[in-house]
Amino acid sequence: MQVDETGIPGLLLLTPKRFGDSRGWFSEVYNQATLQAATGLETVFVQDNHSLSRVRGTLRGLHCQRPPYAQAKLVRCGGGAVWDIAVDIRHGSPTFGQWRGYELSAENGNQLYIPTGFLHGFITLTPDAELLYKCSAPYSAECDVSIRFDDPAFGVDWGDEVDLSLLSNKDREAPTLSEFENPFTYEAE
Numbered sequence: 001m002q003v004d005e006t007g008i009p010g011l012l013l014l015t016p017k018r019f020g021d022s023r024g025w026f027s028e029v030y031n032q033a034t035l036q037a038a039t040g041l042e043t044v045f046v047q048d049n050h051s052l053s054r055v056r057g058t059l060r061g062l063h064c065q066r067p068p069y070a071q072a073k074l075v076r077c078g079g080g081a082v083w084d085i086a087v088d089i090r091h092g093s094p095t096f097g098q099w100r101g102y103e104l105s106a107e108n109g110n111q112l113y114i115p116t117g118f119l120h121g122f123i124t125l126t127p128d129a130e131l132l133y134k135c136s137a138p139y140s141a142e143c144d145v146s147i148r149f150d151d152p153a154f155g156v157d158w159g160d161e162v163d164l165s166l167l168s169n170k171d172r173e174a175p176t177l178s179e180f181e182n183p184f185t186y187e188a189e
């Protein structure tokens, strides 16, 4: 597994090994021991999510869950392609307010490991984009939070394809980060 730093502490871009042959390829997309050996992470995942977005330009985000259901996520794309975004909102982090974007696609097999204390979202670059992600805490409707995708505090570059008509009501009505009682703090490793 290839592990690439992102310049934001704790946020990692991962590329699991693929074994290609005449049939196609095989890949262990998640192996707890491999991930731990490559990164030192001991995250325990308790929920797997899978979403389909039919139309190119569909944006979901920016989301997180508050403690006690804060979630680390291991995100990959199983169909089509997305531009995947993580924003560091940990008070005291040297990269507070910074974001990173990566193309995750079925073809490149890249994964993003997003620790707790980040907002996460994505925009689809193809029709029928499928996002698959593991979460370290179960879903909690009470702790679920959406922050405006276009909050000027971080100015994420979503590209030119955002289809505002496809936003969920939750995302359309989301507050800015400054309106959110942000519970996350940075703990240096």
Ligand SMILES: Cc1cn([C@H]2C[C@H](O)[C@@H](COP(=O)(O)OP(=O)(O)O[C@H]3O[C@@H](C)C(=O)[C@@H](O)[C@H]3O)O2)c(=O)[nH]c1=O
Residues within 6 Å of the ligand: 049, 051, 060, 061, 063, 064, 120, 121, 122, 138, 139, 168, 170
């Ligand atoms: C996220 C989630 C949603 N749901 C339900 C709630 C709702 O009725 C329906 C759709 O939920 P949402 O509109 O929140 O789905 P979506 O906008 O895809 O939310 C997801 O976005 C990405 C960016 C993330 O990072 C995820 O953690 C999650 O927040 O599914 C669950 O039952 N379990 C879950 O874990």
